Amino acid sequence: MANNQLALDRVFHALADPTRRTIVMRLSAEPSAVGDLFQPMPMALPTLLKHIRVLEDCGLVTTRKVGRERICEMRPEALRETDAWLSQQRSVWEARLDRMEAHVLGLQEKENKNDKRKKRK
Amino acid sequence: MANNQLALDRVFHALADPTRRTIVMRLSAEPSAVGDLFQPMPMALPTLLKHIRVLEDCGLVTTRKVGRERICEMRPEALRETDAWLSQQRSVWEARLDRMEAHVLGLQEKENKNDKRKKRK
DNA sequence: CCTACAGTGAGTCACATGGCTAACAATCAA
DNA sequence: TTGATTGTTAGCCATGTGACTCACTGTAGG
Structure with missing residues (x-):
């Protein structure tokens, strides 16, 4: 239950950022590599990386390494x-x-x- | 649409805090004065006030002054x-x-x- | 009018967040 | 093997957030 509370904290916090909601929307449509997500974003790569980490930490997204790319996708x-x-x-x-x-x-x-x-x- | 984005930002941010979710749950059950909400909370009054303001600013809650009390309730x-x-x-x-x-x-x-x-x- | 009650405002503080740059892997392709 | 591609790590900085205290206002009741 306390765990649950923490989970809600993190998910809501993750979704409170427009950049992260954009990522979620992209990934809802299809899994993508970090670079694909990066393309239209008006920010530096490391910044985007951080956002992805936040989404990963709260369980909304999983990522796996494929060659030199990192593929991100939603967790149902x-x-x-x-x-x-x-x-x-x-x-x-x-x-x-x-x-x-x-x-x-x-x-x-x-x-x-x-x-x-x-x-x- | 941009407005919409901002609204989502604020609502999600508001809900990302356990104190504020508690307030929302209390107010879902029934409208309450600031003092009633304050009673079981482990924090100073001004702190609680700030949380209420956040909920008000994002439109989740309305408040009105009745005598020397301030009544808070959910916005449908x-x-x-x-x-x-x-x-x-x-x-x-x-x-x-x-x-x-x-x-x-x-x-x-x-x-x-x-x-x-x-x-x- | 005076006192107690219910907020309210101002100001401070520690820490988290979102942004950056610069330097460093790791992997593919020629 | 070497260069280009794709992340990744580390560290910095400005701003925002949630908490506090202390001093203050406005209202109700005696």
Whole structure:
């Protein structure tokens, strides 16, 4: 659980950077070598390398060495947990909103009844 | 779109901190005053305040002053975008994985056919 | 009016983060 | 073997972040 917390910390932190989200999007489409990822990026290679390491450390991405290239690709399991956390939060509080809405509607109904009574009187 | 990117940056960054995720979970259950949120937190009030500001700045939370208290609550729309981004990434790359799997299965099938041929021979 | 309560603002500090350059592997291709 | 290609490591720097304290404001209640 504490482990889980740390994992969420790292995944969210990893995704908080636009460069890293770009990498994720590229890799979602297809695995790529570091050099391919580097091409359109407006930064030095070592900087990109660091970003890749961050993604690797939090488990979003795996890499392996093939000849002198390093191939990066997404790890299928990685977003599950994060995604789960987000959906859960959303569902919890949207449920609360629904209850609230129902409550408000209930109040309005009473209001209407009162109005009718007033009118009848 | 650039705006969108910034929003994602901020939401992910906000959620990358365990204290702030705790606040979000508390507020998902029910709106609370700053003091209520503060009670179980192992930190100084101004520190907590800063976290609340971060959540407010990225749109996850709204606050309003009621008397001398400040009431905080979740904003329903806020996670939509983030959630959408995550699901999209997942679906894109899971689709890719499915295709890959299908491809691998295809290969295996060919393998099997070859094996059968060999055996027949 | 005065006191206690609930925040708030300003300023400090240690450390993490994202960027850079420069020098160093490791591997492929001629 | 030698040169070009593709990373990789180390180290530097500016900025951002999360934590703190201390002094302050605004509101409620007696």
